């Protein structure tokens with residue numbers, strides 16, 4: 010395959026930085042755009058000096074910043090749009106920003122793709138299904154959102170839902186668009202502060218010798234997907250020759266309760282204490298993907314078992 014000019018928004022984030030590394034390793038030229046709201050340049054340390062890589066600090070809603078990225082690439086063939094406000098605490102605390110960044114960022118980057126006739130890959134989320142009524146999450150299932158008076162969690166899921174609508178609208182207008190829904194990605198660089206994701210938070214609490222805090226009673230189940238598998242899904246969705254409008258659940262089918270997960274992680278540091286705090290409103294009881302379409306169209310499935318992935322993550326954290 011010839012070398013492509015690729016823009017990765019959110020490129021300094023957890024998934025984006027690993028995606029940039031994978032694309033560089035495959036011989037492509039990459040510009041990462043990130044406001045550094047949650048990502049960091051440190052995440053890109055392994056490729057910062059690479060001749061086919063450049064980092065641009067800027068806001069994904071800023072057309073001039075987007076144009077400058079395309080100019081520095083000398084045109085753009087493929088746009089991966091990952092920039093978003095992510096992290097459950099933000100969904101409740103900063104719903105306005107979540108909606109603003111996530112929806113406007115998606116609209117601006119779709120327009121950029123259309124103006125440059127570039128292929129477009131959107132990082133959606135299983136949260137686009139809201140409070141899904143059935144599992145495993147399968148294309149065609151109803152996307153169900155509850156009364157905003159109750160809580161603002163769906164600022165995020167709603168933004169991804171509208172993002173998917175905008176993508177399918179652009180696909181109908183002729184843009185080559187693919188939608189990727191990662192299911193609870195984890196691995197090195199996962200955010201572990203109060204605004205982070207559960208595996209990152211458990212490891213961080215353990216490293217700080219604090220008890221592990223479980224939101225709710227821990228019976229909620231998730232399927233956690235190792236970063237290398239997630240990145241492979243993004244790469245396949247972007248580089249394969251696919252009909253426009255494809256939607257891919259990128260998730261492990263190995264399901265585990267948050268309580269069992271906490272016990273597994275606690276074991277690494279011989280931490281025996283578990284804490285239970287109030288659950289997040291709108292947190293679904295179960296989330297597991299149907300990956301039939303990813304198997305058939307991307308030849309993708311998760312290959313890293315949870316125990317293996319946790320051990321790999323622990324290796325990088327305990328150095």
Ligand SMILES: NC(=O)c1ccc[n+]([C@@H]2O[C@H](COP(=O)([O-])OP(=O)(O)OC[C@H]3O[C@@H](n4cnc5c(N)ncnc54)[C@H](O)[C@@H]3O)[C@@H](O)[C@H]2O)c1
Nearest residue numbers: 019022023024044046047048068069091092093132193194
């Ligand atoms: N991690 C997961 O399990 C998961 C699951 C489903 C969907 N996603 C989606 O995948 C994408 C990447 O997620 P992640 O886990 O790497 O999260 P992340 O927070 O690490 O990455 C998002 C990046 O976007 C950047 N950003 C935020 N606002 C911005 C703005 N206004 N302009 C430019 N950059 C901005 C952040 O600084 C960050 O580096 C996101 O769109 C997220 O919604 C992630």
